[in-house]
Amino acid sequence: MVDVFFNTWDNNRINNSRPIDTNDPTYVIVHGYQSTGGNPGNNFTPQAWMSEMAQNIRDLEGNDANILVVDWQDGANTLNYFAAADRxxxxxxxxxxxxxxxxxxxxxxxxIGHSLGAHIMGEAGEELRERRGEVDRLIGLDPAGPEFEGGWFSRPNSTDYRLDPSDADRVVAFHTSSTLGYDDPLADLDLYINWDDLLQPGASTFVGNHGYAHTLYNDLLDGFGFAQSNGTTLSLSTINGNTAGSVFVDTFTV
Known part of the structure; x- marks a missing residue:
């Protein structure tokens, strides 16, 4: 069994003595392959993007929210990607x-999940729906493609084994890497970010493209908006609103 740690974010730090208030909204953030959300082996130090995201949510929600940073480094920290995916x-x-x-x-x-973490949250959402009730929102940050979308020698995973629109009342997917991410639509709203560009802003490799999904979501949580040539603006309200379907957006636009 994979060791999983559920870390409670307080204000600018993990504070696992902070109790969960079931009257407050709950946000859960999980990482992907070869990453960490903080555990005893690293003195409970999550990836920088996870800390930033947790604090951005804290700043938006104030004190009235449960924010959990989930660690499954025990299962993700392996050279065998497919073993991690199977977990x-x-x-x-x-x-x-x-x-x-x-x-x-x-x-x-x-x-909220990045890469393999997006599919983890899909499974969590499915379990919660079957056992208690439907999750309000699920944000998939460049959901992992390899072993989930199929290829020359395999068929795409069924929706029972990956993120899909039934996993929450509203499912949003950010697509930022055609190499490491899932290319086809798999959410209520599928955002294809700079899809015709070789590299994402600030990225020098396809690995950077994969990570741009959480960079962009942090920007949106931080209040940034990205004007589009059709007169619309990509903002947090786009994510939380009623926009649906496959939408191609450009975050290079000034």
Whole structure:
């Protein structure tokens, strides 16, 4: 069984003595392959983007929110990507078990996952729907493609084994890497970010493209908006609103 740690974000730091208030909204953030959300082995130090995201949510919600930073480094820190991918369902069930054990209301919960973490949250959302009720929102940050979207020798995974629109009341996917990410639509709103460009802003490799998904979501949480040539603006309200379908956006636009 993969060791999973559920770290409570307070204000600018993890504080695992902070209790969960089931009357408040809950946000859960999980990482992907070869990453960490903080555990005893690294003195509970999450990836920088996770700390930034947790604090951005704290700044938006004030003190009245439960913010959990989830660590499954025990299963993700391997050279064998496919072994890590095969642990997605197990970790997703552990996330659901924990939330149910804490008495968290799925209808007041947002699940956020990057790469393999997006599919983990898909599994968690499915488990919660079947056992307690539908999750309010699920944000998939460049959901992982390899072993999930199929290829020359395999068919795409069924929706039981990956993120899909039934995993929450509203599912949003950021697509930022055609190499490491899932290319086809798999959410209520699929945002294809700078899809015709070789590299994302600030990226020098396809790995950087993959990470741009959480960079962009942090920018949106921080209040940034990106004007589009059609007169619309990509902002946090786009994510939280009613926009649906596949939408191509340009974040290079000034």
């Amino acid at each position: 997605v369902d197990e970790v997703g069930v552990e996330v659901a078990d924990y939330l149910l054990g804490q008495g968290v209301n799925p209808a007041n919960t947002t699940l």
